[in-house]
Amino acid sequence: MTGETHRGAVTAKNWLGLIAIMIVASVAGIAIVLLLPWFPEQGSTVAPKIDTFWDVLITVSVPVFVAVTTMVLFSVWRWRQRPGEEDLDGPPIHGSTKLEVIWTAVPTVIIAALTTYAAILLIDIQAAPAKQTRVVQVNGVQFAWDFATRTDAGIVKSNRLYLPINEPVKFNIRSKDVIHSFWVPAFRLKVDAVPGITTSYAITPTKLGTFDVICAELCGLGHAYMRQTVTVLSKARYEAVMAGIAKSSGVSQ
Amino acid sequence: MTAKLRQAGWYRALAFTILGVAVCLGLSTGLRVAFGVTPVYDGESVLQISLLMVPFFFLGGIGCFDYWLRWASGRKVVDDHADHGAKSWRDYFKVNTDHKVIGIQYICLSFFFMFMGGLMAMVVRAELAAPGRQFIDSNAFNGAFSVHATLMIFLFVIPIFAGIANYVLPLMIGAPDMAFPRLNALSFWMLPVAGVMMMLSFLAPGGSFAAGWTAYAPLSVDAPIGQAFFTIAVQFAGASSIATALNFLVTIITMRAPGMTFFRMPLLVWANFSTSLLVVIATPFIAASQFMVLLDRALGFNFFNAAAGGDVLMYQHVFWFYSHPAVYIMMLPGFGIISEVIATRARKPIFGYRMMAFSLLAIVVLGFTVWAHHMFVSGMSNWIRIPMMVTTAIIAIPTGIKIFSWIATLWRGVLKMDTPMLWALGFISMFTVGGISGVMLAMVPLDIHVSDTYFIVAHIHYVLFGGSLFTIFAGIYFWFPKMTGRMFNERLGKIHFWLTFVFFNITFLPMHLIGVQGMPRRVSDYAEQFATWNAIISVASFVVGLSSLIFLYNMVVSWRSGPKAPSNPWNSLTIEWQVSSPPPIFNFDAIPSVVGGPYEYGVPGAVHAVLKDSAPEPVTAGAGSGAERSA
Numbered sequence: 001m002t003g004e005t006h007r008g009a010v011t012a013k014n015w016l017g018l019i020a021i022m023i024v025a026s027v028a029g030i031a032i033v034l035l036l037p038w039f040p041e042q043g044s045t046v047a048p049k050i051d052t053f054w055d056v057l058i059t060v061s062v063p064v065f066v067a068v069t070t071m072v073l074f075s076v077w078r079w080r081q082r083p084g085e086e087d088l089d090g091p092p093i094h095g096s097t098k099l100e101v102i103w104t105a106v107p108t109v110i111i112a113a114l115t116t117y118a119a120i121l122l123i124d125i126q127a128a129p130a131k132q133t134r135v136v137q138v139n140g141v142q143f144a145w146d147f148a149t150r151t152d153a154g155i156v157k158s159n160r161l162y163l164p165i166n167e168p169v170k171f172n173i174r175s176k177d178v179i180h181s182f183w184v185p186a187f188r189l190k191v192d193a194v195p196g197i198t199t200s201y202a203i204t205p206t207k208l209g210t211f212d213v214i215c216a217e218l219c220g221l222g223h224a225y226m227r228q229t230v231t232v233l234s235k236a237r238y239e240a241v242m243a244g245i246a247k248s249s250g251v252s253q
Numbered sequence: 254m255t256a257k258l259r260q261a262g263w264y265r266a267l268a269f270t271i272l273g274v275a276v277c278l279g280l281s282t283g284l285r286v287a288f289g290v291t292p293v294y295d296g297e298s299v300l301q302i303s304l305l306m307v308p309f310f311f312l313g314g315i316g317c318f319d320y321w322l323r324w325a326s327g328r329k330v331v332d333d334h335a336d337h338g339a340k341s342w343r344d345y346f347k348v349n350t351d352h353k354v355i356g357i358q359y360i361c362l363s364f365f366f367m368f369m370g371g372l373m374a375m376v377v378r379a380e381l382a383a384p385g386r387q388f389i390d391s392n393a394f395n396g397a398f399s400v401h402a403t404l405m406i407f408l409f410v411i412p413i414f415a416g417i418a419n420y421v422l423p424l425m426i427g428a429p430d431m432a433f434p435r436l437n438a439l440s441f442w443m444l445p446v447a448g449v450m451m452m453l454s455f456l457a458p459g460g461s462f463a464a465g466w467t468a469y470a471p472l473s474v475d476a477p478i479g480q481a482f483f484t485i486a487v488q489f490a491g492a493s494s495i496a497t498a499l500n501f502l503v504t505i506i507t508m509r510a511p512g513m514t515f516f517r518m519p520l521l522v523w524a525n526f527s528t529s530l531l532v533v534i535a536t537p538f539i540a541a542s543q544f545m546v547l548l549d550r551a552l553g554f555n556f557f558n559a560a561a562g563g564d565v566l567m568y569q570h571v572f573w574f575y576s577h578p579a580v581y582i583m584m585l586p587g588f589g590i591i592s593e594v595i596a597t598r599a600r601k602p603i604f605g606y607r608m609m610a611f612s613l614l615a616i617v618v619l620g621f622t623v624w625a626h627h628m629f630v631s632g633m634s635n636w637i638r639i640p641m642m643v644t645t646a647i648i649a650i651p652t653g654i655k656i657f658s659w660i661a662t663l664w665r666g667v668l669k670m671d672t673p674m675l676w677a678l679g680f681i682s683m684f685t686v687g688g689i690s691g692v693m694l695a696m697v698p699l700d701i702h703v704s705d706t707y708f709i710v711a712h713i714h715y716v717l718f719g720g721s722l723f724t725i726f727a728g729i730y731f732w733f734p735k736m737t738g739r740m741f742n743e744r745l746g747k748i749h750f751w752l753t754f755v756f757f758n759i760t761f762l763p764m765h766l767i768g769v770q771g772m773p774r775r776v777s778d779y780a781e782q783f784a785t786w787n788a789i790i791s792v793a794s795f796v797v798g799l800s801s802l803i804f805l806y807n808m809v810v811s812w813r814s815g816p817k818a819p820s821n822p823w824n825s826l827t828i829e830w831q832v833s834s835p836p837p838i839f840n841f842d843a844i845p846s847v848v849g850g851p852y853e854y855g856v857p858g859a860v861h862a863v864l865k866d867s868a869p870e871p872v873t874a875g876a877g878s879g880a881e882r883s884a
Binding site for chain 2: 196199
């Protein structure tokens with residue numbers, strides 16, 4: 001490219017090439033990012049909704065990054081200073097109201113759409129569970145969780161959390177000392193255990209198996225080791241396991 | 254010997270420090286005797302009182318208060334500018350009132366703490382190279398990441414921006430110095446106090462503070478005495494910030510050269526004006542939060558003791574009311590630097606200058622409306638979440654305006670791809686990644702899953718490393734010739750950039766993935782499934798650490814023996830480049846007159862400011878007119 005043309009106007013051909021690169025890079029970028037194994041397994045009714053929301057966020061985000069980076073790289077490729085241009089200045093362009101309105105309006109629309117989606121999803125997640133929901137009392141203490149479940153026989157306490165599949169459950173979370181955070185990555189939800197108040201959230205487990213329960217808020221020396229498990233069982237197995245724990249370690253009222 | 258002890262300086266500072274400890278020992282013991290507390294001697298009591306009081310003895314000894322005390326006691330004070338300007342390297346270790354000396358003091362001290370904080374990061378990554386315990390126990394690990402973050406935030410990013418602005422800003426607006434040079438000196442000397450206190454915490458019984466840089470109560474209230482080093486050091490760093498911000502505000506408002514209207518100010522000045530507003534309004538809140546922790550710890554006030562009616566969540570609200578604006582305190586000055594570098598190196602006026610200034614102010618206002626987005630899973634009232642999500646997402650709009658305006662400034666320019674420009678362009682793309690993950694984190698449903706995971710670690714490092722630190726490097730390379738009168742080695746600068754850029758991404762990009770997969774942050778041990786990525790991250794982070802040594806070597810060697818810098822190596826229009834490199838002791842022989850915008854590149858014969866040559870008495874002229882205009 002000679003000194004004359006590379007300083008000339010951006011031709012229609014340039015724009016087509018630029019837009020083509022952006023589209024190809026965006027599609028490829030979205031595909032690659034979506035194919036990554038992002039989330040742990042889906043263990044609750046909330047999980048697929050969060051994962052879909054993530055896919056939407058990625059689909060919107062990758063083109064933004066691609067557009068910014070492509071424009072920067074194009075500018076460098078097209079207009080970098082070449083030998084003999086040491087004393088050259090660019091054209092004294094001070095701005096363009098039209099462009100500024102566009103790049104204020106477009107992000108505003110994107111942001112409005114995403115926050116609306118997020119707000120609807122959040123209200124859905126927060127929706128109060130059905131009346132007869134099972135309640136599990138979750139207690140955080142340095143550096144372990146203990147769980148108390150109300151059953152027909154009385155309150156059953158355990159260090160492992162057991163839940164029946166496909167039944168809504170509400171966690172009431174408390175702390176005995178400092179702040180902890182009750183997080184089951186497979187369920188996708190967490191909330192802090194705060195001394196003095198009871199926090200809560202409700203989920204419905206959808207997958208049989210054993211999942212990690214993690215403390216997500218720095219709680220002191222043993223924070224890294226405050227990892228336990230939740231086991232989701234069929235209704236029948238669940239009743240049997242709870243009865244077994246009640247028998248071996250007793251119940252309280 | 255007595256003469257040395259009477260004179261302001263390190264001997265007197267040492268003597269005063271020892272005296273201070275003795276006074277605190279006497280105070281603690283005396284009070285305990287008076288109130289009949291046994292035992293009479295209590296080490297922790299003496300230590301906490303000393304942490305609060307000894308710094309004032311040190312600051313007095315080094316000479317920060319000499320002038321004011323003389324004046325207040327009615328003795329004769331002389332304005333002979335004896336403590337202005339540096340004649341040898343030793344003057345950089347004394348109390349000095351020259352904004353250029355103070356700027357370099359700030360920058361060198363901040364880089365010292367960057368290397369200390371960086372070492373902590375290396376310790377953290379070494380421990381995390383594999384699951385299980387490698388080198389250090391959890392207490393030391395929690396201490397390492399807490400001190401890493403605290404030093405990087407309070408002793409590196411925030412003060413180095415104040416340092417760069419200290420040096421450049423008065424020159425840019427055509428002022429002979431800052432508005433309050435003695436306050437400026439005091440602001441600086443509070444920083445080594447804060448930084449040394451934080452590092453000394455490793456010697457405390459029970460180890461250094463280890464509750465994270467956020468120091469959430471009640472963990473920080475129950476923690477061993479090392480936590481008090483954080484609680485009190487933050488007060489000194491915060492006081493330094495507030496004093497400097499006031500100084501910048503008064504300087505910018507009252508000391509602009511004739512003709513320097515607000516809309517002729519370079520965007521670096523706008524950026525520091527906005528930042529100073531944030532600092533002055535927000536920083537008292539972190540001071541309050543830490544005073545409450547201190548009172549809880551030392552005197553049992555029970556602010557955060559739920560069992561005694563305290564409110565645990567209140568700590569987080571007060572803390573984040575500062576600490577969210579603090580992320581803009583750590584970013585807006587960088588925006589200013591990028592505007593200077595891009596306009597000068599792309600040889601074009603800043604695209605949409607007024608919108609660039611207004612978007613800074615928009616960020617200042619919006620910055621105060623979003624703090625609770627750090628608390629989406631904290632257990633606060635659910636209704637706060639959606640409004641805070643909306644305000645947080647809105648901040649992306651003024652930020653986006655800035656990104657697009659920089660790109661439009663590059664468009665059709667003549668891009669000089671040297672080291673400052675590489676850092677600036679690297680900043681644009683890396684900060685965009687941090688901005689995008691920021692919008693994702695604003696979205697409550699996703700934030701609930703990823704808060705307190707490595708996704709957060711990735712996000713803040715894209716914003717503070719790919720963002721702030723890249724702008725700091727851009728600015729340091731850009732103004733290095735002005736500050737030192739020497740050129741840096743361009744080749745080493747480029748190697749530094751490419752090594753950092755590549756390995757920064759290898760370090761922090763995978764953290765997004767392992768965060769969403771379920772790896773919590775602030776853990777010394779993790780599940781086996783994250784082992785491979787953590788090993789890769791650790792190796793890459795060591796290369797980032799090593800690349801900073803290239804920077805150090807380049808700076809030190811170029812400062813000592815680099816080629817002499819001309820006064821205006823970048824052919825820039827702003828005023829600091831129209832004086833010699835380094836500038837004369839009072840900056841200008843005569844105060845310049847500003848006649849046009851700061852970025853009129855491409856306009857034939859455009860001039861930003863007119864500097865008169867050789868006034869008859871340079872020193873008097875500079876100092877005299879400064880006093881006139883500030884009166």
